[in-house]
Amino acid sequence: MPETTPRIAELKDHVGHTVTIRGWVTHLRSSGKVAFAVVRDGTGVMQAVFVKSAVPAETWERFKELTLETSVFVTGEAKAEPRAPGGYEILVTGLTIFGPSPIDYPIQPKEHGVDFLLDNRHFWLRSPRQRAIFAVRNEIEQAIHDFFYQRGFLRVDTPILTAAIGERSGLFSTEYFDEGNAYLAQTGQLYGEAAAAAFGKIYTFGPTFRAEKSKTRRHLTEFWMIEPEVAWNDSADNMRLQEDFVSFLVQRCLERRAAELAELERDTAPLERVQPPFHRVQYTDAVSILQQKGSAIVWGDDLGAEDEALLVADYDRPVFVMNYPKEAKAFYMKENPEDPRTVLCDDCLAPEGYGEIIGGSQREDDYEKLIHRIREEGLPEAAYDWYLDLRKYGTFVHSGFGLGLERTVAWICGLKHIRETSAFPRMMSRLRP
RNA sequence: UCCCGGGUAGCUCAGCUGGUCAGAGCGGGUGACUGUUAAUCACUAGGUCGGGGGUUCGAGUCCCUCCCCGGGAGCCA
Numbered sequence: 297m298p299e300t301t302p303r304i305a306e307l308k309d310h311v312g313h314t315v316t317i318r319g320w321v322t323h324l325r326s327s328g329k330v331a332f333a334v335v336r337d338g339t340g341v342m343q344a345v346f347v348k349s350a351v352p353a354e355t356w357e358r359f360k361e362l363t364l365e366t367s368v369f370v371t372g373e374a375k376a377e378p379r380a381p382g383g384y385e386i387l388v389t390g391l392t393i394f395g396p397s398p399i400d401y402p403i404q405p406k407e408h409g410v411d412f413l414l415d416n417r418h419f420w421l422r423s424p425r426q427r428a429i430f431a432v433r434n435e436i437e438q439a440i441h442d443f444f445y446q447r448g449f450l451r452v453d454t455p456i457l458t459a460a461i462g463e464r465s466g467l468f469s470t471e472y473f474d475e476g477n478a479y480l481a482q483t484g485q486l487y488g489e490a491a492a493a494a495f496g497k498i499y500t501f502g503p504t505f506r507a508e509k510s511k512t513r514r515h516l517t518e519f520w521m522i523e524p525e526v527a528w529n530d531s532a533d534n535m536r537l538q539e540d541f542v543s544f545l546v547q548r549c550l551e552r553r554a555a556e557l558a559e560l561e562r563d564t565a566p567l568e569r570v571q572p573p574f575h576r577v578q579y580t581d582a583v584s585i586l587q588q589k590g591s592a593i594v595w596g597d598d599l600g601a602e603d604e605a606l607l608v609a610d611y612d613r614p615v616f617v618m619n620y621p622k623e624a625k626a627f628y629m630k631e632n633p634e635d636p637r638t639v640l641c642d643d644c645l646a647p648e649g650y651g652e653i654i655g656g657s658q659r660e661d662d663y664e665k666l667i668h669r670i671r672e673e674g675l676p677e678a679a680y681d682w683y684l685d686l687r688k689y690g691t692f693v694h695s696g697f698g699l700g701l702e703r704t705v706a707w708i709c710g711l712k713h714i715r716e717t718s719a720f721p722r723m724m725s726r727l728r729p
Numbered sequence: 730u731c732c733c734g735g736g737u738a739g740c741u742c743a744g745c746u747g748g749u750c751a752g753a754g755c756g757g758g759u760g761a762c763u764g765u766u767a768a769u770c771a772c773u774a775g776g777u778c779g780g781g782g783g784u785u786c787g788a789g790u791c792c793c794u795c796c797c798c799g800g801g802a803g804c805c806a
Contacts, residue, residue, distance in 0.1 A: 323767075326765085379766075409799090410798085506805070512804095514806080515806085519806065598803095652805075
Protein backbone atom coordinates (compact mmCIF):
# COMPACT_ATOMS: atom_id res chain seq x y z
CA MET A 297 0.00 0.00 0.00
CA PRO A 298 1.59 3.31 -1.06
CA GLU A 299 1.94 5.93 1.62
CA THR A 300 -0.29 8.93 1.02
CA THR A 301 -0.66 12.42 2.42
CA PRO A 302 -4.38 13.09 2.63
CA ARG A 303 -5.86 16.15 4.25
CA ILE A 304 -7.65 15.40 7.51
CA ALA A 305 -11.13 15.73 6.00
CA GLU A 306 -10.18 12.88 3.63
CA LEU A 307 -9.05 10.49 6.37
CA LYS A 308 -12.34 8.58 6.22
CA ASP A 309 -11.24 7.24 2.81
CA HIS A 310 -7.96 5.93 4.21
CA VAL A 311 -9.08 3.85 7.18
CA GLY A 312 -6.85 0.81 7.57
CA HIS A 313 -4.07 2.33 5.49
CA THR A 314 -0.82 4.02 6.43
CA VAL A 315 -0.89 7.76 5.84
CA THR A 316 1.10 10.86 6.68
CA ILE A 317 -0.81 13.87 7.98
CA ARG A 318 0.82 17.28 7.74
CA GLY A 319 -0.47 19.87 10.15
CA TRP A 320 -0.17 21.77 13.41
CA VAL A 321 -0.46 20.49 16.98
CA THR A 322 -3.43 21.97 18.85
CA HIS A 323 -3.70 19.82 22.00
CA LEU A 324 -1.25 17.60 23.87
CA ARG A 325 -1.99 15.01 26.52
CA SER A 326 0.16 12.28 27.91
CA SER A 327 -0.15 9.68 30.59
CA GLY A 328 3.02 7.74 31.15
CA LYS A 329 2.95 5.20 28.42
CA VAL A 330 0.34 6.53 25.99
CA ALA A 331 0.23 10.05 24.60
CA PHE A 332 -2.06 12.06 22.36
CA ALA A 333 -1.53 14.96 20.01
CA VAL A 334 -4.47 16.57 18.25
CA VAL A 335 -3.44 17.86 14.83
CA ARG A 336 -5.19 20.49 12.70
CA ASP A 337 -4.68 21.12 8.98
CA GLY A 338 -7.44 23.56 8.05
CA THR A 339 -9.86 20.86 6.93
CA GLY A 340 -10.44 19.40 10.38
CA VAL A 341 -8.74 17.84 13.36
CA MET A 342 -7.55 14.32 14.09
CA GLN A 343 -5.79 12.61 16.95
CA ALA A 344 -2.32 11.15 16.75
CA VAL A 345 -1.85 8.35 19.30
CA PHE A 346 1.59 7.43 20.57
CA VAL A 347 1.83 4.11 22.44
CA LYS A 348 5.18 3.76 24.15
CA SER A 349 5.43 0.03 23.54
CA ALA A 350 4.51 0.38 19.85
CA VAL A 351 6.72 3.21 18.63
CA PRO A 352 10.50 3.43 18.31
CA ALA A 353 12.12 4.84 21.45
CA GLU A 354 13.33 7.77 19.37
CA THR A 355 9.77 8.68 18.32
CA TRP A 356 8.53 8.38 21.90
CA GLU A 357 11.22 10.80 23.01
CA ARG A 358 10.43 13.21 20.18
CA PHE A 359 6.82 13.47 21.37
CA LYS A 360 8.14 15.31 24.42
CA GLU A 361 9.47 18.05 22.12
CA LEU A 362 5.99 18.83 20.82
CA THR A 363 4.39 22.12 21.84
CA LEU A 364 1.26 23.95 20.77
CA GLU A 365 1.39 24.83 17.06
CA THR A 366 4.48 22.79 16.26
CA SER A 367 4.12 21.81 12.61
CA VAL A 368 4.51 18.08 12.13
CA PHE A 369 4.31 15.15 9.78
CA VAL A 370 2.75 12.19 11.57
CA THR A 371 2.71 8.76 9.95
CA GLY A 372 0.71 5.73 10.93
CA GLU A 373 -2.36 3.67 10.31
CA ALA A 374 -5.63 5.59 10.13
CA LYS A 375 -8.67 4.33 12.01
CA ALA A 376 -12.11 5.51 12.92
CA GLU A 377 -12.35 6.18 16.66
CA PRO A 378 -15.36 7.75 18.34
CA ARG A 379 -13.23 8.93 21.27
CA ALA A 380 -10.95 10.93 18.98
CA PRO A 381 -11.58 14.61 18.25
CA GLY A 382 -12.72 14.66 14.62
CA GLY A 383 -13.68 10.99 14.76
CA TYR A 384 -10.44 9.59 13.33
CA GLU A 385 -7.01 8.89 14.70
CA ILE A 386 -3.62 7.68 13.59
CA LEU A 387 -1.62 5.05 15.45
CA VAL A 388 1.71 6.77 15.11
CA THR A 389 4.76 4.97 13.84
CA GLY A 390 6.71 7.99 12.68
CA LEU A 391 6.92 11.66 13.69
CA THR A 392 8.79 14.46 11.96
CA ILE A 393 8.96 17.89 13.53
CA PHE A 394 8.98 20.33 10.62
CA GLY A 395 8.73 23.61 12.52
CA PRO A 396 9.16 23.81 16.28
CA SER A 397 6.99 26.31 18.14
CA PRO A 398 8.42 28.03 21.22
CA ILE A 399 6.58 27.37 24.45
CA ASP A 400 5.27 30.93 24.70
CA TYR A 401 2.72 30.54 21.88
CA PRO A 402 0.18 33.11 23.07
CA ILE A 403 -3.19 31.51 22.42
CA GLN A 404 -4.20 28.82 24.88
CA PRO A 405 -7.24 26.58 24.78
CA LYS A 406 -9.13 28.90 27.14
CA GLU A 407 -10.99 32.21 27.19
CA HIS A 408 -9.13 35.27 26.01
CA GLY A 409 -10.02 38.96 25.81
CA VAL A 410 -10.86 40.63 22.51
CA ASP A 411 -7.94 43.04 22.56
CA PHE A 412 -5.47 40.24 23.12
CA LEU A 413 -7.04 38.11 20.40
CA LEU A 414 -6.95 40.96 17.89
CA ASP A 415 -3.30 41.61 18.71
CA ASN A 416 -2.79 37.95 17.87
CA ARG A 417 -5.19 37.84 14.93
CA HIS A 418 -2.62 35.97 12.81
CA PHE A 419 -2.86 33.11 15.33
CA TRP A 420 -6.52 33.55 16.26
CA LEU A 421 -7.46 32.59 12.70
CA ARG A 422 -6.28 29.05 13.49
CA SER A 423 -9.23 28.37 15.80
CA PRO A 424 -12.18 26.20 14.66
CA ARG A 425 -14.63 29.04 15.20
CA GLN A 426 -12.70 31.36 12.93
CA ARG A 427 -12.45 28.67 10.28
CA ALA A 428 -16.25 28.31 10.38
CA ILE A 429 -16.74 32.06 9.93
CA PHE A 430 -14.44 32.21 6.93
CA ALA A 431 -16.05 29.17 5.35
CA VAL A 432 -19.40 30.97 5.57
CA ARG A 433 -17.87 34.19 4.25
CA ASN A 434 -16.41 32.27 1.34
CA GLU A 435 -19.78 30.63 0.66
CA ILE A 436 -21.46 34.04 0.58
CA GLU A 437 -18.84 35.47 -1.76
CA GLN A 438 -19.21 32.53 -4.13
CA ALA A 439 -23.02 32.76 -3.95
CA ILE A 440 -22.84 36.46 -4.85
CA HIS A 441 -20.97 35.68 -8.05
CA ASP A 442 -23.25 32.76 -8.86
CA PHE A 443 -26.40 34.87 -8.35
CA PHE A 444 -25.34 37.64 -10.68
CA TYR A 445 -23.71 35.35 -13.22
CA GLN A 446 -26.94 33.36 -13.52
CA ARG A 447 -28.84 36.58 -14.18
CA GLY A 448 -26.54 37.87 -16.90
CA PHE A 449 -24.81 40.63 -14.92
CA LEU A 450 -21.28 41.70 -15.81
CA ARG A 451 -18.88 42.15 -12.94
CA VAL A 452 -17.03 45.44 -13.31
CA ASP A 453 -14.10 46.28 -11.04
CA THR A 454 -14.12 49.96 -10.17
CA PRO A 455 -11.12 52.01 -9.02
CA ILE A 456 -9.94 52.18 -5.44
CA LEU A 457 -7.91 55.35 -5.95
CA THR A 458 -10.28 58.15 -6.86
CA ALA A 459 -10.61 61.90 -6.99
CA ALA A 460 -13.04 63.24 -4.35
CA ILE A 461 -16.37 61.72 -5.29
CA GLY A 462 -18.99 59.64 -3.57
CA GLU A 463 -20.33 59.71 -0.04
CA ARG A 464 -20.10 62.53 2.43
CA SER A 465 -18.40 60.77 5.31
CA GLY A 466 -14.69 60.60 6.10
CA LEU A 467 -12.13 60.06 3.37
CA PHE A 468 -8.68 58.52 3.52
CA SER A 469 -6.29 60.50 1.37
CA THR A 470 -2.84 60.07 -0.05
CA GLU A 471 -0.61 62.16 -2.30
CA TYR A 472 -0.98 61.33 -5.96
CA PHE A 473 1.89 62.58 -8.16
CA ASP A 474 1.03 65.97 -9.67
CA GLU A 475 -2.74 65.42 -9.37
CA GLY A 476 -3.09 66.52 -5.78
CA ASN A 477 -4.79 64.17 -3.35
CA ALA A 478 -6.23 60.80 -4.20
CA TYR A 479 -8.88 59.28 -1.96
CA LEU A 480 -9.59 55.65 -1.19
CA ALA A 481 -12.95 54.75 -2.66
CA GLN A 482 -15.98 54.82 -0.37
CA THR A 483 -18.15 53.32 -3.08
CA GLY A 484 -17.91 52.12 -6.65
CA GLN A 485 -21.44 53.22 -7.42
CA LEU A 486 -20.84 56.25 -9.60
CA TYR A 487 -18.53 54.22 -11.82
CA GLY A 488 -21.12 51.44 -11.68
CA GLU A 489 -23.68 53.82 -13.15
CA ALA A 490 -21.39 54.57 -16.08
CA ALA A 491 -20.88 50.83 -16.58
CA ALA A 492 -24.63 50.17 -16.42
CA ALA A 493 -25.15 52.60 -19.30
CA ALA A 494 -22.56 50.63 -21.23
CA PHE A 495 -23.40 47.03 -20.30
CA GLY A 496 -26.96 47.10 -18.91
CA LYS A 497 -26.70 44.98 -15.77
CA ILE A 498 -23.49 45.15 -13.77
CA TYR A 499 -22.18 44.70 -10.26
CA THR A 500 -19.05 45.70 -8.47
CA PHE A 501 -17.45 43.81 -5.62
CA GLY A 502 -14.53 45.37 -3.89
CA PRO A 503 -13.07 46.98 -0.80
CA THR A 504 -14.31 50.37 0.32
CA PHE A 505 -12.91 52.75 2.90
CA ARG A 506 -14.52 55.10 5.39
CA ALA A 507 -12.48 57.25 7.75
CA GLU A 508 -15.35 57.52 10.21
CA LYS A 509 -14.51 57.66 13.87
CA SER A 510 -17.00 54.92 14.61
CA LYS A 511 -16.54 52.63 17.55
CA THR A 512 -19.43 50.22 17.30
CA ARG A 513 -19.99 46.56 16.60
CA ARG A 514 -21.26 47.42 13.11
CA HIS A 515 -18.41 49.46 11.66
CA LEU A 516 -15.05 48.83 10.03
CA THR A 517 -12.91 51.43 8.28
CA GLU A 518 -12.26 48.96 5.45
CA PHE A 519 -15.06 46.70 4.26
CA TRP A 520 -16.23 44.95 1.12
CA MET A 521 -19.31 46.03 -0.72
CA ILE A 522 -21.40 44.49 -3.49
CA GLU A 523 -23.01 47.13 -5.67
CA PRO A 524 -25.30 46.11 -8.53
CA GLU A 525 -26.51 48.78 -10.92
CA VAL A 526 -29.25 48.02 -13.44
CA ALA A 527 -30.37 50.03 -16.45
CA TRP A 528 -34.16 50.45 -16.68
CA ASN A 529 -34.83 49.14 -13.18
CA ASP A 530 -36.98 51.50 -11.15
CA SER A 531 -37.09 51.58 -7.36
CA ALA A 532 -39.68 48.78 -7.12
CA ASP A 533 -37.58 46.54 -9.43
CA ASN A 534 -34.59 47.39 -7.30
CA MET A 535 -36.23 46.12 -4.11
CA ARG A 536 -37.34 42.91 -5.79
CA LEU A 537 -33.73 42.30 -6.82
CA GLN A 538 -32.58 42.96 -3.26
CA GLU A 539 -34.98 40.53 -1.62
CA ASP A 540 -34.19 37.82 -4.17
CA PHE A 541 -30.48 38.41 -3.66
CA VAL A 542 -30.46 38.41 0.14
CA SER A 543 -32.70 35.34 0.27
CA PHE A 544 -30.43 33.53 -2.17
CA LEU A 545 -27.37 34.17 -0.01
CA VAL A 546 -29.06 33.03 3.19
CA GLN A 547 -30.59 29.87 1.69
CA ARG A 548 -27.27 28.97 0.09
CA CYS A 549 -25.51 29.08 3.48
CA LEU A 550 -28.25 26.97 5.05
CA GLU A 551 -27.84 24.38 2.30
CA ARG A 552 -24.08 24.18 2.14
CA ARG A 553 -22.69 25.46 5.44
CA ALA A 554 -24.89 23.76 8.00
CA ALA A 555 -21.84 22.29 9.75
CA GLU A 556 -20.19 25.68 10.11
CA LEU A 557 -23.40 27.35 11.33
CA ALA A 558 -23.66 24.56 13.91
CA GLU A 559 -20.05 25.15 14.96
CA LEU A 560 -21.01 28.81 15.49
CA GLU A 561 -24.12 27.72 17.45
CA ARG A 562 -26.27 29.77 15.08
CA ASP A 563 -30.03 29.31 15.57
CA THR A 564 -31.06 28.76 11.95
CA ALA A 565 -34.84 29.15 12.46
CA PRO A 566 -34.80 32.93 11.83
CA LEU A 567 -32.69 32.34 8.71
CA GLU A 568 -35.14 29.76 7.31
CA ARG A 569 -37.78 32.52 7.24
CA VAL A 570 -35.69 34.78 5.00
CA GLN A 571 -37.74 34.43 1.79
CA PRO A 572 -39.30 37.03 -0.51
CA PRO A 573 -41.27 39.16 -0.19
CA PHE A 574 -39.74 41.29 2.56
CA HIS A 575 -41.90 43.77 4.42
CA ARG A 576 -42.09 47.29 2.96
CA VAL A 577 -42.68 50.39 5.06
CA GLN A 578 -42.77 53.97 3.81
CA TYR A 579 -40.46 56.24 5.80
CA THR A 580 -43.36 58.54 6.62
CA ASP A 581 -45.41 55.61 7.98
CA ALA A 582 -42.38 54.34 9.89
CA VAL A 583 -42.15 57.68 11.69
CA SER A 584 -45.81 57.43 12.79
CA ILE A 585 -45.34 53.85 13.96
CA LEU A 586 -42.23 54.79 15.91
CA GLN A 587 -43.89 57.80 17.49
CA GLN A 588 -46.74 55.54 18.67
CA LYS A 589 -44.11 53.29 20.19
CA GLY A 590 -42.68 56.21 22.12
CA SER A 591 -39.73 57.23 19.94
CA ALA A 592 -38.79 60.91 19.90
CA ILE A 593 -38.24 60.80 16.13
CA VAL A 594 -39.74 63.63 14.06
CA TRP A 595 -40.30 63.66 10.29
CA GLY A 596 -37.02 64.53 8.64
CA ASP A 597 -34.76 62.66 11.07
CA ASP A 598 -32.85 59.62 9.98
CA LEU A 599 -33.77 56.46 11.88
CA GLY A 600 -31.50 55.94 14.90
CA ALA A 601 -30.24 52.56 15.99
CA GLU A 602 -33.03 52.28 18.58
CA ASP A 603 -35.66 53.23 16.01
CA GLU A 604 -34.42 50.51 13.67
CA ALA A 605 -34.64 47.92 16.42
CA LEU A 606 -38.15 49.05 17.39
CA LEU A 607 -39.35 48.83 13.80
CA VAL A 608 -37.77 45.46 12.98
CA ALA A 609 -39.10 43.86 16.18
CA ASP A 610 -42.57 43.48 14.61
CA TYR A 611 -41.37 41.40 11.67
CA ASP A 612 -39.93 37.93 11.18
CA ARG A 613 -37.85 38.76 8.11
CA PRO A 614 -35.93 41.72 6.68
CA VAL A 615 -37.72 45.04 6.31
CA PHE A 616 -37.45 47.75 3.64
CA VAL A 617 -37.83 51.30 4.83
CA MET A 618 -38.59 53.33 1.71
CA ASN A 619 -38.47 56.90 0.47
CA TYR A 620 -36.60 58.91 3.06
CA PRO A 621 -36.53 62.72 3.23
CA LYS A 622 -34.15 64.21 0.70
CA GLU A 623 -32.03 65.86 3.39
CA ALA A 624 -31.24 62.55 5.06
CA LYS A 625 -29.89 60.95 1.89
CA ALA A 626 -27.21 61.32 -0.78
CA PHE A 627 -27.42 63.79 -3.66
CA TYR A 628 -27.72 61.19 -6.43
CA MET A 629 -31.07 59.71 -5.33
CA LYS A 630 -34.08 60.41 -7.51
CA GLU A 631 -36.76 62.77 -6.30
CA ASN A 632 -40.02 60.98 -5.53
CA PRO A 633 -42.66 62.30 -8.01
CA GLU A 634 -45.44 61.49 -5.52
CA ASP A 635 -43.82 63.43 -2.67
CA PRO A 636 -40.92 65.68 -3.72
CA ARG A 637 -39.82 66.08 -0.10
CA THR A 638 -38.58 62.50 -0.38
CA VAL A 639 -36.38 60.40 -2.66
CA LEU A 640 -36.89 56.95 -4.20
CA CYS A 641 -34.69 54.87 -1.96
CA ASP A 642 -34.71 51.99 0.48
CA ASP A 643 -32.73 50.70 3.41
CA CYS A 644 -32.92 46.97 4.03
CA LEU A 645 -32.86 46.21 7.74
CA ALA A 646 -31.80 42.73 8.78
CA PRO A 647 -33.72 40.97 11.56
CA GLU A 648 -32.42 40.14 15.04
CA GLY A 649 -30.95 43.58 15.58
CA TYR A 650 -28.33 43.41 12.83
CA GLY A 651 -29.53 46.68 11.32
CA GLU A 652 -28.92 48.11 7.90
CA ILE A 653 -27.29 45.68 5.48
CA ILE A 654 -28.34 47.43 2.25
CA GLY A 655 -28.80 50.98 1.12
CA GLY A 656 -30.35 51.32 -2.32
CA SER A 657 -32.02 53.86 -4.56
CA GLN A 658 -33.23 54.81 -7.96
CA ARG A 659 -30.75 57.38 -9.29
CA GLU A 660 -31.62 60.89 -10.37
CA ASP A 661 -31.69 60.80 -14.18
CA ASP A 662 -32.69 64.44 -14.77
CA TYR A 663 -29.65 66.58 -15.58
CA GLU A 664 -31.02 69.81 -14.13
CA LYS A 665 -32.25 68.26 -10.91
CA LEU A 666 -28.95 66.45 -10.39
CA ILE A 667 -26.77 69.51 -10.88
CA HIS A 668 -29.10 71.43 -8.57
CA ARG A 669 -28.58 68.81 -5.86
CA ILE A 670 -24.79 68.84 -6.35
CA ARG A 671 -24.78 72.62 -5.83
CA GLU A 672 -27.15 72.36 -2.88
CA GLU A 673 -24.78 69.94 -1.13
CA GLY A 674 -21.83 72.19 -1.89
CA LEU A 675 -20.00 69.40 -3.74
CA PRO A 676 -17.11 70.18 -6.13
CA GLU A 677 -19.02 70.39 -9.40
CA ALA A 678 -15.94 69.93 -11.58
CA ALA A 679 -15.27 66.49 -10.12
CA TYR A 680 -18.69 65.34 -11.30
CA ASP A 681 -18.43 66.40 -14.94
CA TRP A 682 -18.25 62.86 -16.29
CA TYR A 683 -21.03 61.74 -13.94
CA LEU A 684 -23.28 64.51 -15.23
CA ASP A 685 -22.44 63.45 -18.78
CA LEU A 686 -24.34 60.20 -18.09
CA ARG A 687 -27.52 62.34 -17.87
CA LYS A 688 -26.55 64.57 -20.75
CA TYR A 689 -25.89 61.86 -23.33
CA GLY A 690 -28.77 59.39 -23.34
CA THR A 691 -30.00 59.51 -19.78
CA PHE A 692 -31.71 56.39 -18.48
CA VAL A 693 -33.82 55.11 -15.63
CA HIS A 694 -31.53 53.09 -13.38
CA SER A 695 -31.18 51.93 -9.85
CA GLY A 696 -28.89 49.91 -7.67
CA PHE A 697 -27.82 49.20 -4.14
CA GLY A 698 -24.87 48.43 -1.90
CA LEU A 699 -24.75 45.39 0.34
CA GLY A 700 -22.15 45.35 3.09
CA LEU A 701 -20.43 41.98 3.00
CA GLU A 702 -19.16 41.96 6.58
CA ARG A 703 -22.51 42.99 8.05
CA THR A 704 -24.17 40.22 6.06
CA VAL A 705 -21.63 37.65 7.25
CA ALA A 706 -22.05 38.81 10.86
CA TRP A 707 -25.82 38.45 10.59
CA ILE A 708 -25.84 35.04 8.92
CA CYS A 709 -23.22 33.71 11.35
CA GLY A 710 -24.99 35.32 14.31
CA LEU A 711 -21.83 37.13 15.48
CA LYS A 712 -21.89 39.80 18.17
CA HIS A 713 -19.30 41.96 16.41
CA ILE A 714 -18.42 42.64 12.80
CA ARG A 715 -14.67 42.46 13.46
CA GLU A 716 -14.64 38.66 13.41
CA THR A 717 -15.89 38.60 9.80
CA SER A 718 -12.68 40.12 8.50
CA ALA A 719 -9.42 38.18 8.53
CA PHE A 720 -7.49 41.30 9.47
CA PRO A 721 -10.09 43.90 10.44
CA ARG A 722 -9.30 47.57 10.11
CA MET A 723 -10.80 49.77 12.78
CA MET A 724 -10.20 53.22 14.17
CA SER A 725 -7.39 52.08 16.46
CA ARG A 726 -6.24 48.91 14.77
CA LEU A 727 -3.90 48.78 11.79
CA ARG A 728 -1.92 45.64 12.67
CA PRO A 729 -1.41 42.79 12.28
C1' U B 730 -16.06 63.93 19.41
C1' C B 731 -19.51 62.76 23.61
C1' C B 732 -21.54 59.26 27.56
C1' C B 733 -20.68 54.78 30.42
C1' G B 734 -17.37 50.47 31.97
C1' G B 735 -12.43 48.82 32.54
C1' G B 736 -6.49 48.59 32.88
C1' U B 737 -3.58 43.75 39.09
C1' A B 738 1.51 37.46 36.91
C1' G B 739 2.34 35.24 29.81
C1' C B 740 -3.55 34.65 29.74
C1' U B 741 -8.58 35.13 32.35
C1' C B 742 -9.78 37.40 36.67
C1' A B 743 -10.64 38.18 42.52
C1' G B 744 -8.92 41.82 45.84
C1' C B 745 -15.26 45.10 50.65
C1' U B 746 -15.78 51.30 54.00
C1' G B 747 -7.32 52.86 52.85
C1' G B 748 -4.01 48.98 57.59
C1' U B 749 -0.10 40.76 56.39
C1' C B 750 -3.94 42.33 49.81
C1' A B 751 0.57 40.71 46.30
C1' G B 752 -3.97 36.32 45.39
C1' A B 753 -6.58 32.16 42.35
C1' G B 754 -7.21 29.28 37.96
C1' C B 755 -4.94 28.43 33.33
C1' G B 756 -0.17 28.54 30.94
C1' G B 757 5.48 27.52 32.23
C1' G B 758 9.18 24.12 35.03
C1' U B 759 9.99 19.25 37.75
C1' G B 760 7.85 14.53 38.89
C1' A B 761 3.68 10.53 38.71
C1' C B 762 0.12 8.02 35.57
C1' U B 763 -1.36 2.75 29.28
C1' G B 764 -7.26 5.94 26.25
C1' U B 765 -6.80 11.24 27.14
C1' U B 766 -10.95 15.03 25.49
C1' A B 767 -9.50 22.83 27.88
C1' A B 768 -6.89 15.18 31.10
C1' U B 769 -5.75 14.49 36.35
C1' C B 770 -2.51 14.68 40.85
C1' A B 771 1.93 16.68 43.73
C1' C B 772 5.70 20.32 44.15
C1' U B 773 7.61 24.93 42.06
C1' A B 774 9.16 29.70 39.59
C1' G B 775 6.67 34.12 38.10
C1' G B 776 4.08 40.99 39.41
C1' U B 777 7.15 48.92 38.71
C1' C B 778 -1.06 46.61 40.67
C1' G B 779 -1.40 51.39 32.83
C1' G B 780 2.07 56.31 33.33
C1' G B 781 2.76 60.81 36.22
C1' G B 782 1.35 63.87 40.31
C1' G B 783 -1.32 64.53 45.03
C1' U B 784 -3.90 63.47 50.02
C1' U B 785 -2.32 60.31 54.28
C1' C B 786 1.55 57.77 59.60
C1' G B 787 0.17 54.31 55.59
C1' A B 788 -2.57 53.93 48.63
C1' G B 789 -4.48 48.28 43.62
C1' U B 790 -7.87 50.80 47.11
C1' C B 791 -9.23 58.05 47.69
C1' C B 792 -8.36 62.78 44.42
C1' C B 793 -6.24 65.18 39.78
C1' U B 794 -4.18 64.35 35.02
C1' C B 795 -2.53 61.72 30.73
C1' C B 796 -2.45 57.13 27.89
C1' C B 797 -4.72 52.56 26.33
C1' C B 798 -8.94 49.02 25.70
C1' G B 799 -14.21 47.68 25.61
C1' G B 800 -19.59 49.06 25.09
C1' G B 801 -22.96 52.76 23.39
C1' A B 802 -24.30 57.53 20.62
C1' G B 803 -23.70 60.18 15.99
C1' C B 804 -22.47 58.62 10.74
C1' C B 805 -23.16 54.81 7.62
C1' A B 806 -22.90 49.26 4.67
